Amino acid sequence: MYNVFSVPKEIIQGDNALEYLASLEGKKASIVTGGSSMRRFGFLDEATKELEKAGMEVQIIDGVEPDPSIETCINGGKKMAEFNPDWIIALGGGSAMDAAKIMWVFYEYPDYDFYELVKFNFPKLRTKAKLIGIPSTSGTASEITAFSVITDVENDIKYPLVSPDLIPDVAILDNRIPSKMPAKITAQTGMDVMTHAIEAFVSTNANDFTDPYAIRAVEIVFEYLQKAVENPDDLDVRAKMHTASTIAGMAFSNVSLGIVHSMAHKIGGIFHLTHGEANAIMLPYIIQYNKKSTDKYKELEERLGIENIEKAIWELNKKIGIAESIKAGKNTIIEEDAFVKVLDTMSKNAFEDACTLTNPRETSPEDIKKIYKCAYYGEKVDF
Incomplete structure (x- = not known):
């Protein structure tokens, strides 16, 4: 028996940490977010502008519900497949980040069986994109974890999904964002x-x-x-x-x-x-x-x-x-x-x-x- 200690490769922390996005290398980025709060407070626009400074085309996938469903994740994966991003940026609360992680799976493996994920049978990720987590709440820590919680709406069950591959490549902790909670x-x-x-x-x-x-x-x-x-x-x-x-x-x-x-x-x-x-x-x-x-x-x-x-x-x-x-x-x-x-x-x-x-x-x-x-x-x- 042995232990493994895994965290994102980089943790960016500070009052203007979003500026880090301008240093990324790639052609396209998909931003996954929830309701309207990140747009209303200007953080979605700010993230988009920083990515554009890096020379990237940006796709917005919004409307992730508080308890993200299997359907939301599959549909998000389809949208990503049409856009073909190099980076997936999860911006928002735990729901947005949890959804982005599983959208990522369905982007890279469109026909994958969700219930194999429930059994912890995850395919190898990072074949097409890397993941960044930017939390808007100080709670779920999904920006740094191997966990995602997805809801099976038909059966009223929340499934905690776990895989080391789900740990984001970068966590960005901008202290201004949770101040709006x-x-x-x-x-x-x-x-x-x-x-x-x-x-x-x-x-x-x-x-x-x-x-x-x-x-x-x-x-x-x-x-x-x-x-x-x-x-x-x-x-x-x-x-x-x-x-x-x-x-x-x-x-x-x-x-x-x-x-x-x-x-x-x-x-x-x-x-x-x-x-x-x-x-x-x-x-x-x-x-x-x-x-x-x-x-x-x-x-x-x-x-x-x-x-x-x-x-x-x-x-x-x-x-x-x-x-x-x-x-x-x-x-x-x-x-x-x-x-x-x-x-x-x-x-x-x-x-x-x-x-x-x-x-x-x-x-x-x-x-x-x-x-x-x-x-x-x-x-x-x-x-």
Whole structure:
């Protein structure tokens, strides 16, 4: 058994990091983005101009939905095949970057079976293009990871897809871009960072290469997330959260995650509960569950100088506007009848999620069902 530590070849960080695009070599670039925010705030135009300075023709593929679908990825790949780019530029939130990664697969392999990707059977990429990730949120870290999360709309399932080939060639962290995030999105994506870092630290694959990144990311989130929510124009604070997101990604991309993400993927796929908020709500309950099988939470508490990490997370959630339970959530209302109706299926699917494999406590669909209920009703996990 051996470990592999992989990150992008280059990480470009700073207040005007988009300028790096002007230094690229190539003839064509496809920019993949989501809704209208990157256009509205001028970053799409800025990225286009920098690429044009490099002598490139630019294609825009926009309209990626919050939970990118298989169809979106296949269609994006077809558009790229018509244009034939040398570079794929993913600009936006995690959804845009996740979609760009799988569009890339279908650009280079138009007839590839998506469900082979679900089985982690990826073809060799970079036969036609290279990938750059430019995040607009400080959360998913998709600009630096081997992960992509794609939704099977017909079956209401989010699939985490993993391959070392999906790690972008370049990550560009321009601190100006996340400064446009609304407070609610800042809070939700910030707690996604927290979850990435903690799950990486307690992963069964955790090691001395990844632990320092995970610990530092947790420290930064505890110190700066509330400040970022309350003072959105403070670029120094934004830079800290942007850094935390990326270094948490450096950890979890190499050692994977746990059942917080497994469960968030499945409840998000059915009820469209925002991924970061799903993580934030369920994280303390799953810590209670996992504490019976690992001392690493205790180690983290000692390093942070706190007595109880799940209590500290609940307190931070409250300060930034995230509910203590799923039922109490105001941003996405999940009615009890609807929740109970899909609980068995959701629990089974979460158990089968790839992230479950590295959870520090061996689990089961039955245990996951109990945790979902505790997180829904706000009850202590004591089994």
